[in-house]
Amino acid sequence: MLIQNNIHPTAYIAPDVKIGSGNYIGPYVVIDYGVTIGNGNYFASHSVIGSPAEHKDYFLAPGKTIIGNNNRIHEFVTVNRGTEKPTELKNDIILLRGSHVGHDSTIHDKVTVSCNVMIGGHSTILEGANLGLGAVLHQFSVIGHYCMVGMGSVVIKSTNALPGITIAGNPAKWIKKNKIGLKRANITTTELEKYIEHYESIRSHSRL
Numbered sequence: 001m002l003i004q005n006n007i008h009p010t011a012y013i014a015p016d017v018k019i020g021s022g023n024y025i026g027p028y029v030v031i032d033y034g035v036t037i038g039n040g041n042y043f044a045s046h047s048v049i050g051s052p053a054e055h056k057d058y059f060l061a062p063g064k065t066i067i068g069n070n071n072r073i074h075e076f077v078t079v080n081r082g083t084e085k086p087t088e089l090k091n092d093i094i095l096l097r098g099s100h101v102g103h104d105s106t107i108h109d110k111v112t113v114s115c116n117v118m119i120g121g122h123s124t125i126l127e128g129a130n131l132g133l134g135a136v137l138h139q140f141s142v143i144g145h146y147c148m149v150g151m152g153s154v155v156i157k158s159t160n161a162l163p164g165i166t167i168a169g170n171p172a173k174w175i176k177k178n179k180i181g182l183k184r185a186n187i188t189t190t191e192l193e194k195y196i197e198h199y200e201s202i203r204s205h206s207r208l
Contacts (some may be wrong), residue, residue, distance in 0.1 A: 003039075011043075014050075020069075034062055034081055038069040038091075047077040050087075053103035055121065058083045063103065071095070080121070102139065110185075114151070124202055126163065126195070128185055135172075142203045145195040146185055148178045160203075163195035 003022035007013070011029040020039035025031065029043045032050035043049065050065040052058065063081035068091040073079075077095045080103040081087055087105055089095075094112045101107065102121035112130045119125070120139030129143045132151035143149060143161045150168025155161060159172045164182050166175045182192070 034064040037067045040070045041067060042072045044073060044075045046075055047073050049079045050081045051078055053080045053083050055083060055103060126199060130181060140206045142199065142206055144199040146178055146181045146187060148181055163199050164192050
Protein backbone atom coordinates (compact mmCIF):
# COMPACT_ATOMS: atom_id res chain seq x y z
CA MET A 1 0.00 0.00 0.00
CA LEU A 2 1.44 3.35 -1.08
CA ILE A 3 1.43 6.18 1.46
CA GLN A 4 0.78 9.59 -0.03
CA ASN A 5 3.56 12.17 0.02
CA ASN A 6 3.03 15.29 2.12
CA ILE A 7 4.45 18.19 0.09
CA HIS A 8 4.14 21.78 1.32
CA PRO A 9 2.79 24.17 -1.34
CA THR A 10 5.85 26.44 -1.08
CA ALA A 11 8.30 23.63 -1.90
CA TYR A 12 9.93 23.62 -5.35
CA ILE A 13 10.31 20.27 -7.09
CA ALA A 14 11.94 20.17 -10.53
CA PRO A 15 9.90 18.54 -13.32
CA ASP A 16 12.17 15.48 -13.73
CA VAL A 17 12.35 14.54 -10.03
CA LYS A 18 11.25 11.00 -9.17
CA ILE A 19 9.66 10.56 -5.73
CA GLY A 20 8.51 7.39 -3.96
CA SER A 21 5.84 7.38 -1.26
CA GLY A 22 5.41 8.50 2.33
CA ASN A 23 7.81 11.44 2.09
CA TYR A 24 7.41 14.75 3.93
CA ILE A 25 8.72 17.78 2.00
CA GLY A 26 8.45 20.92 4.10
CA PRO A 27 8.14 24.67 3.48
CA TYR A 28 10.54 26.20 0.95
CA VAL A 29 12.39 22.96 0.30
CA VAL A 30 14.12 22.82 -3.09
CA ILE A 31 14.44 19.48 -4.88
CA ASP A 32 16.46 20.35 -7.97
CA TYR A 33 16.96 18.57 -11.28
CA GLY A 34 18.18 15.00 -11.53
CA VAL A 35 17.02 13.83 -8.10
CA THR A 36 15.54 10.42 -7.29
CA ILE A 37 13.93 10.00 -3.85
CA GLY A 38 12.83 6.74 -2.21
CA ASN A 39 10.26 6.28 0.53
CA GLY A 40 9.62 7.65 4.00
CA ASN A 41 12.07 10.56 3.94
CA TYR A 42 11.71 13.81 5.88
CA PHE A 43 12.93 17.10 4.37
CA ALA A 44 12.69 20.05 6.76
CA SER A 45 12.20 23.64 5.66
CA HIS A 46 14.76 25.33 3.42
CA SER A 47 16.77 22.17 2.72
CA VAL A 48 18.16 22.01 -0.83
CA ILE A 49 18.69 18.67 -2.55
CA GLY A 50 20.48 18.26 -5.88
CA SER A 51 21.88 21.79 -6.14
CA PRO A 52 24.76 22.36 -8.59
CA ALA A 53 28.15 21.00 -7.62
CA GLU A 54 30.34 23.62 -5.93
CA HIS A 55 33.10 23.10 -8.46
CA LYS A 56 34.00 25.73 -11.03
CA ASP A 57 33.96 23.22 -13.90
CA TYR A 58 30.44 22.03 -13.07
CA PHE A 59 28.43 25.08 -11.96
CA LEU A 60 26.01 24.67 -14.88
CA ALA A 61 26.48 20.97 -15.56
CA PRO A 62 23.73 18.36 -15.12
CA GLY A 63 24.20 15.64 -12.55
CA LYS A 64 22.28 13.22 -10.39
CA THR A 65 21.39 12.80 -6.72
CA ILE A 66 19.95 9.63 -5.20
CA ILE A 67 18.16 9.66 -1.84
CA GLY A 68 17.24 6.25 -0.38
CA ASN A 69 14.67 5.48 2.30
CA ASN A 70 13.80 6.73 5.80
CA ASN A 71 16.33 9.56 5.88
CA ARG A 72 15.83 12.65 8.03
CA ILE A 73 17.15 15.90 6.53
CA HIS A 74 16.86 19.00 8.70
CA GLU A 75 16.71 22.74 8.06
CA PHE A 76 19.18 24.39 5.67
CA VAL A 77 20.92 21.15 4.73
CA THR A 78 22.47 21.21 1.24
CA VAL A 79 23.24 18.18 -0.89
CA ASN A 80 25.04 18.89 -4.18
CA ARG A 81 24.42 16.80 -7.26
CA GLY A 82 27.16 14.60 -8.69
CA THR A 83 29.64 15.27 -11.46
CA GLU A 84 31.44 12.00 -12.27
CA LYS A 85 28.84 9.87 -10.46
CA PRO A 86 25.63 10.52 -8.50
CA THR A 87 25.76 11.94 -5.01
CA GLU A 88 24.03 9.30 -2.91
CA LEU A 89 22.41 9.08 0.50
CA LYS A 90 21.44 5.51 1.28
CA ASN A 91 19.05 4.67 4.16
CA ASP A 92 18.27 5.69 7.76
CA ILE A 93 20.61 8.69 7.68
CA ILE A 94 20.26 11.80 9.84
CA LEU A 95 21.55 15.12 8.50
CA LEU A 96 21.14 17.84 11.11
CA ARG A 97 20.70 21.57 10.59
CA GLY A 98 23.08 23.36 8.25
CA SER A 99 25.16 20.35 7.24
CA HIS A 100 26.53 20.04 3.71
CA VAL A 101 27.17 17.01 1.49
CA GLY A 102 29.54 17.76 -1.38
CA HIS A 103 29.20 16.48 -4.93
CA ASP A 104 29.91 12.83 -5.76
CA SER A 105 29.85 11.81 -2.09
CA THR A 106 28.22 8.64 -0.78
CA ILE A 107 26.76 8.35 2.70
CA HIS A 108 25.93 4.81 3.78
CA ASP A 109 23.20 3.51 6.10
CA LYS A 110 22.64 4.72 9.67
CA VAL A 111 25.09 7.64 9.53
CA THR A 112 24.53 10.68 11.74
CA VAL A 113 25.80 14.05 10.50
CA SER A 114 25.55 16.79 13.14
CA CYS A 115 24.85 20.50 12.70
CA ASN A 116 27.20 22.50 10.49
CA VAL A 117 29.29 19.53 9.34
CA MET A 118 30.96 20.18 5.97
CA ILE A 119 31.64 17.09 3.83
CA GLY A 120 33.92 17.75 0.87
CA GLY A 121 33.23 16.31 -2.56
CA HIS A 122 33.90 12.67 -3.48
CA SER A 123 33.83 11.60 0.18
CA THR A 124 32.60 8.25 1.48
CA ILE A 125 30.98 7.95 4.91
CA LEU A 126 30.49 4.30 5.82
CA GLU A 127 27.71 2.64 7.83
CA GLY A 128 27.01 3.88 11.33
CA ALA A 129 29.59 6.68 11.36
CA ASN A 130 28.84 9.71 13.55
CA LEU A 131 30.16 13.14 12.59
CA GLY A 132 30.18 15.59 15.51
CA LEU A 133 29.12 19.24 15.52
CA GLY A 134 31.00 21.40 13.06
CA ALA A 135 33.40 18.75 11.76
CA VAL A 136 35.07 19.53 8.41
CA LEU A 137 36.08 16.81 5.96
CA HIS A 138 38.57 17.28 3.14
CA GLN A 139 37.39 16.16 -0.30
CA PHE A 140 37.86 12.41 -0.99
CA SER A 141 37.68 11.65 2.75
CA VAL A 142 36.74 8.13 3.83
CA ILE A 143 35.18 7.69 7.27
CA GLY A 144 35.00 4.12 8.53
CA HIS A 145 32.01 2.17 9.78
CA TYR A 146 30.95 3.24 13.30
CA CYS A 147 33.77 5.78 13.50
CA MET A 148 33.07 8.78 15.72
CA VAL A 149 34.46 12.13 14.52
CA GLY A 150 34.61 14.59 17.41
CA MET A 151 32.98 18.01 17.23
CA GLY A 152 35.02 20.71 15.53
CA SER A 153 37.46 18.17 14.09
CA VAL A 154 39.25 18.67 10.79
CA VAL A 155 39.74 15.54 8.70
CA ILE A 156 42.71 16.02 6.36
CA LYS A 157 44.36 13.86 3.69
CA SER A 158 46.43 11.85 6.17
CA THR A 159 43.60 11.20 8.67
CA ASN A 160 43.02 7.47 9.14
CA ALA A 161 39.38 7.24 10.27
CA LEU A 162 39.28 3.49 10.85
CA PRO A 163 36.04 1.67 11.65
CA GLY A 164 35.13 1.55 15.32
CA ILE A 165 37.41 4.31 16.61
CA THR A 166 37.01 7.89 17.81
CA ILE A 167 39.05 10.64 16.19
CA ALA A 168 39.21 14.31 17.16
CA GLY A 169 41.27 17.47 16.84
CA ASN A 170 42.80 19.66 14.15
CA PRO A 171 44.06 17.69 12.38
CA ALA A 172 41.91 14.79 13.57
CA LYS A 173 43.81 11.91 15.20
CA TRP A 174 43.04 8.64 16.97
CA ILE A 175 41.66 9.18 20.48
CA LYS A 176 40.19 5.85 21.58
CA LYS A 177 38.01 2.94 20.54
CA ASN A 178 34.36 3.87 19.97
CA LYS A 179 33.14 1.33 22.52
CA ILE A 180 29.74 2.94 23.04
CA GLY A 181 28.93 3.10 19.34
CA LEU A 182 30.03 -0.48 18.72
CA LYS A 183 28.07 -1.75 21.73
CA ARG A 184 24.88 0.06 20.70
CA ALA A 185 25.11 -1.43 17.21
CA ASN A 186 26.01 -4.93 18.52
CA ILE A 187 29.08 -5.09 16.29
CA THR A 188 31.13 -8.26 16.82
CA THR A 189 34.91 -8.52 16.51
CA THR A 190 34.50 -10.50 13.29
CA GLU A 191 32.22 -7.86 11.80
CA LEU A 192 34.65 -5.11 12.78
CA GLU A 193 37.52 -6.92 11.07
CA LYS A 194 35.47 -7.13 7.87
CA TYR A 195 34.61 -3.46 8.13
CA ILE A 196 38.30 -2.59 8.43
CA GLU A 197 39.09 -4.59 5.28
CA HIS A 198 36.28 -2.81 3.44
CA TYR A 199 37.45 0.61 4.65
CA GLU A 200 41.05 -0.01 3.63
CA SER A 201 39.96 -1.18 0.19
CA ILE A 202 37.92 2.00 -0.39
CA ARG A 203 40.65 4.27 0.97
CA SER A 204 43.30 2.64 -1.22
CA HIS A 205 41.30 3.66 -4.29
CA SER A 206 40.67 7.20 -3.06
CA ARG A 207 42.51 10.18 -4.51
CA LEU A 208 43.76 11.35 -1.12
